[in-house]
Structures are given as structure tokens and as C-alpha cells.
Amino acid sequence: MNATEPRRRWWPRSVRARAALAAASTAAVLLFGIGWWVHHDVHRQSTQIAEETARVHLESLCEQLRQGVVPVPTSPIPYEVVATGRRTAVASGGALSTAYPKTHHVMPAPPVGTAALMPVTTVRIPVNRDYNPREKFDIAGGTQRVITADIGPDELRGGKAAALGVAADARLRVYVVVLPYTAEANTKITDRLLLLAGLVSLALIFAVTYFAVRIALRPVEAIRALTASVTASDPRERVTVPAATGHEITALATTINTTLQRLDNAAAQQRRFVADAAHELRSPLTTLLASLEVALAYPERTDWPATATTAARQTRRLQALAEDLLLLARLDTRIPTADPETVDLTALASRLTEQYPLTERPLTLTCDSTAPAHVHGNPDEYERLLRNLIDNAARHAAHRIQITIRNQDAWVILTVHDDGPGVPTEDAERIFERFVRLDDARSRDHGGTGLGLAIARDLAHRHRGTLTLTPRTLGACFRLRLPQAPAPAEK
Template identity: 80%
Template structure:
């Protein structure tokens, strides 16, 4: 493989295949756990069945011996009866003949201590005729047996003679617990579990695959539709399923996002149209005045023409700066490291330095207590200057700036004694390129971006800018989080 080629991953890329693989893996773990539990439980119960079978055979043999009857050698469970007189095996069957005991016995001689019933282990010699395919055939080695004793007191002389033992001999009956019974049942169960588990895994993986495939059909429809959406025309909407599950929430969210894109595109188109209109007005005025001056140079008042050109050029410069600032604000670029700004000192300085040459206005700042806020000093100055510029265009005689600390906020107000703002236009004046009817004059109306920029700067500093209700004039209220004094930090 080429070193520049991406390394291929072994796991599937498709969500359907991944879901099927995950479901099959989880099911495999669960099935293995269940299989182990079933295996041990079946083996335990099968062993118990083998022990119960041996016990039943044991008591059947004991009943026959107490009646003086030699048991039939065709019994299915291997057994042997041994007497204390050591004459040999009284009786045996179920494959014990394969050990060729003859007149001797394979099982140990019974001890003198008597017992009713006992489950123990014995060690058998090697069986030369052992056949693994025969369930009754027993190999040598250690095996589990159940035993019971028949005492001489339970036998009459005639019964003892019929059994071929001495009158005072005790008998011990050994019945072998077949080891192959539990193993055979468990092996059969394991085979069934394995086949059922494999089939179950395939069915679970297929069910998960097709279930996810059906569930993702609305997602594919949403993907295909959103792929056709463009930034300039995001008017498409996806179909919201009526199921109420996560796909419904996804479709609703995508429609909300598309609506925001549509609104943003509409605002952008309106902004471009308004900006073109605002740029065209001073350019038209500037071009017209220059063309008239050039057409009639001998009758042109060149100082007046230069003054007009300079005024329109300043308007173009101001508009260009405002547009660039709005573009930076719209990008939501991270601000520089914030500083602690004294808004009272800033307002007092602007009140002293603000030029009021065109009309006789009084600009005062009646606050003296420091009011600290965190942010960019240039941004705060631009915000306050825009508010003062707006007030200066509409004030009749007086502009008043007030700064005060109010709990966790710094509240700054700029109040003018002009005609005020109608209640229905209290929010519209903060939109871009919006001027009210009495401010339509391009000479005095500004660019229509000052209040919009001021509100954006307030929001950027986690504050608010609103029009406070007043009976006379307009009062703009800025609220920003209060900060600690520099010497307290």
C-alpha cells in the first residue's frame, strides 16, 4: 500500500452495518452468558438425574436381596453386591462383567461400620472391554457410586443360603452413577444452544440492519433536500414526520435552521440594497455638483462646490467605516482582552470634547462617582459617541448624560429634549438604515447605522441598549455588567 493512501479501516462505514454489528456483538455476549448458565444448570440437573436413577436402582436391589433373590444381571445401571465374608461378588450387572471379576469383587469389601445410604467415590481397575460408544460401559479410574448396607439381621438363614453368603454376613450394594448421562445430555444441549445461538445472531443482525434502514429513510430524505439548499436561496423545508421521535426533532431543528438562513439571506439582501442606496445618494450629489461645475466653470462657485464635495466625501467615509465595523461585528470575531473602563470618566471626557458648532446645544454629564465596566475602551467610546451623535441631530437645546451604579449593573443614559420617538418605533430605530420621517434629510440624518452599531456593541459587552419611556425627548439607556475597581482586582 502506498504510504500516502489512507489506511483502510476494517469496521463498516454504514450506520446500518454498524448497528447490525453492534446488535450482533451485544447479543453474542448475552447469548454466551446465557449458554454458560444453561450449560452448568443442565449438567447439574443431569447429574442429579443420574444420581436419582442410581438410587432407585439401589433400593430395588436392596428389596430383592432382603427377599433372598439374586438380582438379575440385566439391570441397566452397573452395580455390584459384596459380602463381608469375602467370598466374592454376590451379584453384579450392567457391564460390571467387563472387569471379569470372576469369584472376586471389583468394589471394595464393606467395612464393619454399617450405613443406610452413602454417596462416595471408588477407584476401579482398567476395563479392557471399555466401549466409549456404549453408554453403560464404564472405564477404569475414579467414579461416583451410591451404596447401602443389608445387615445379617435382615436375612434369615434360608435367604442367606439362597444368596450364597454366610448367615452372619453383611452385604453392601454398590450402584455406579453413570458419568456419561450428564455429559451426554450436556453435550446435546450445547449443540442445540450453539446452533440456536448462531441462527439468533444472524436474525438479530438482520433485524437491526433493516430496522435502522427503515428508521433512517427520513434522514436520507432530509439529507437529499438539505443538499439542494443554497445560501442565497434557503427556502426549502423538510417534511416533519408525525411520529414524534428523534427524527421529528431533527426535522424541526433543520427547518428552524433553514428559516434562520432564509432570514439571514433576506437581511443580507436588504442590507446590500440599503447600503447601495445609501452610497448612491452622496455619490449622485457629488457627481452632479462636479459635472455642473465642469460644464459651467466660469459661473461656478468653486469654494461652495468644494465644500459640497467635501461634505459628501465625509458622508461616504463615515458610511464606509460604519459598514466595515458592522462586518466585523457580524463575524463574531473574539474581542481583545477586556479592560476595566470607567464609564463616568469616558462620558465626562466626551462631553467636554464633543464639537457643538453647528447649533447652540448644551451637553452635560452630571455623574461624578466612578462606574467601572469590563470591555474594550474604543468600543465603549464608539457606542457612547454614536448615542451622542444621534441626540445631537434631534435635540432642541440640551443633551444630558447620566451614569450611575445600580446593583450589579452600570446604567448610562443619554437624554435629549428633541421631538422624541413614537412608541411603535421604539425597536425599529435600532434596525440598520432606519430613519424616522423627521430625520430623512441626508445632511442631518447620518448613515442610519449609528444606533444599530451601538446596540451590537452593547450586546457584545453582555449588556442591553433600549429606548427608555419619557414624556419629553428621547432617552437611550445602556446597561452593562458592573466590574470591580482596578485597585480591588
């Protein structure tokens, strides 16, 4: 494989295949744990049944021996009766009588002691070379689980010992082999059934999960296909919202529709902005071009100083409009303010009040403040914000403009109030839109471009503040609210 080629991953990439594989893997772990528990429980219960069967057979043999009767093999279960002092077995049956025909006895002789019922134990016997694993009552030899019981001399009095062919003081030990065939067979059958059921269950779980996720993702695929067809120039498509409430797909579709609506609104706003900007630029350009063409056509009859004055005025208007558009473009990018500083709005407003030119008509511009008002941000942007508010007030004021600054809790409140005609209540928010001029400000030479208040509000938001129009009975009052900053430490 080429070193530049990406290494292929073994796991599937689709969500439905991954979900199905995860569900099947989880089910496999659970099924393995259940199967392991069932395997051991079946083996334990089957072994208990085999031990109980051997114990019943042991009690039957002991009862016959206590009566002085040599047991006759009536059951294929292997058993052997061994006596002390005797070289051959008193009795044997099952595989113990056929597997070792040349052996005197296979089981060990009982030790001298008190007769007592012994628990299940293990003994080691010779290996059965003729062992047939298909025969469930055959034994393989080696270590075998047995259940035993001892019969003492006291239980063999009255000629019973002689009838059994043992000495009067002999002790008998009865061995019954606990055959493992039943437990092993039951366990193997159970294991095969568990394996088959587990494989079938895993296949069903994988298939059901795969197709369930596939069906659940169909709305997502439909949303993806429709969203892929949406473009920035025409985001009018909408996805179908499922009827089920509280569903994740419903939330996804609703969110995508909301996003598409915002994209549509942004595209419409951008188109409107471009159209308004083109319209605003075309007006001074048309005036400038017309005046120059007339002057060039009739140079001897042209008032060149007036023409130059008109051209300069329109050029300044174009320059101001271009600067406003560039500032709006920068504000729309939402780039954080570079090198923010602590600014005293009181000092800034007082300086603008003193320097603001009021030459066109007599106006009184005052600044009322009781203390320094510190805010955090860019000094140039704050100056542009206040200048826009003062310019707007100066265009509409009749005689007076008043700026008031107060510190209120953790905020700085600045108001710019003029005694002009005011703003209708229904236009209180519309005046902050771009290129919006009310009827009283339709003059393009004196009414501005309609961007001043829009820029002022964007600058307020940029500094985590708000700019609103406060209802007043006389004139317009703009209220700027900014977070208060701690006063800078004195050097």
C-alpha cells in the first residue's frame, strides 16, 4: 500500500451499520454472560440429579447387605462392595464388573473405624481401555466421583457375614459411581441450543437495529437532500417537520427551518442593503456628473466656483457614505475591539459639545454630568457613536440639544434629547434600520444617508450595551446604556 494512501478502517462508516454493530456487540456480551450462567447451572443441577440417583442406589445396596444378601445387579449404575481382609470384591455391577474382569477389586478397602455414611468423594481407579464414550453407563477410569457408605461388623451378626462370604469382624464399604454422562450430555445439549439461539438472536438484533435506524434516518436523508439544494441566493426551501411532537427529528427539522429562515432574512437584508447603497451612491454621482457635463458643455457660461462647490459637496457626501459602508461591513464581521481602553464618557461628551460646529442655525448644545462615567472599549468608536447621535439631534432640533450622563448601579446611562418634532411611536424601531429616513428627513443633502443611527446601535451592541428611543412628549430622546468600568488607577 502506498504510504500516502489513507489507511482503511475495518469498521463501517454508515450510522445504521455502526448502530447495528454496537447493538449486536452489546447483545453478544449479555448473551455470553447469560449462556455462561445457564451452562454452569445446568451442569450443577444435572450433577445433583446424578448424585441423588447414586444415593438411592447406594441405600438399596446397603439394605440388601444388612440382610445378608449379596446384591444382584439390577441397575447399570457401576458399584462395588469391598470388605476388609478379603482380596476379591464381595459384589460389583455395571461397568465395574465388565471393565476389569481380571482385577480382584477396583475400589480401595475400607479402613478400620466406625461405620458412617461418607459424603461424595473421589477415588482413582485404573484406566478402562475398553471405554466407550457413547455408552452412558460406561466409565473411563482415572479419577471418579463416588458416593460411599460403610457397614460395620455389628450390622452383620447372626450369620449375615458368613452369608456374604466375609469374616465375622470384617467391615464392608459400598461404592456407587456418580456417572458424569447425564450432566455432560445435558450441558452439551444446552450449549448447542444456547449457541444456536445466540447466533439467531444476534442476527435478528443486527438486522432489526440496522433497518430500524435506516427507517429512523429517512427523514434525516430527506432533510439532507433538501438542504443540499439550498443556496445563499435562494434559501426559500423548507424541510417537512414530522407530526410527532418531542421527536429528535422534529427538533432537527425545526432548527433547520429556523436556520434557513435566518439565511433567507440575511439574504433579503443583504439584497436590500446593496440596492439601498447603490441608490444612495447613484444620487450624488448623478448630481456630480450632471454638473460637470453641463459645465464642460457650456464652459463660457458656467459658474466654475459654484460648480466646484457642488462637486466638492457631492464628493464629501460620497466619502462619508463610503466610510459609513466600510464601518458597517467591519461591524458585520463582529471582529472583537482591538486594544480596548477605559474611556470617560463624561470627558468625551464634554469635548464633543465644545467642538461641535453649530453654524447653520442657532442651537444650544449642553452636557449635564455629575461625575466621571468610565466604560471599556475603543475611544474612536465611542466618539463616532456620540457624534452620530449629536448629528441626528442637530438635524431635527429646533433650539436646544441636551446630553445627560449618569452612573446607575453598574451601568452608565447617556441620553441625547432634542426639542424637535420627535419620532412617531410606530417608527421607534424602524429608525435604527439602515438607509431609513422619515418623511421630515427626506432631503438627501440635509437628512443624511440613514446610516447614522444604525451605526450607533451596532457600536452600542459591539460594546455590550443598548441604544433605544425613549418616549417623550416633546422631541426625541435617545438612551445609551453601557456597562460601567472601574476607574483607571492613578499613576
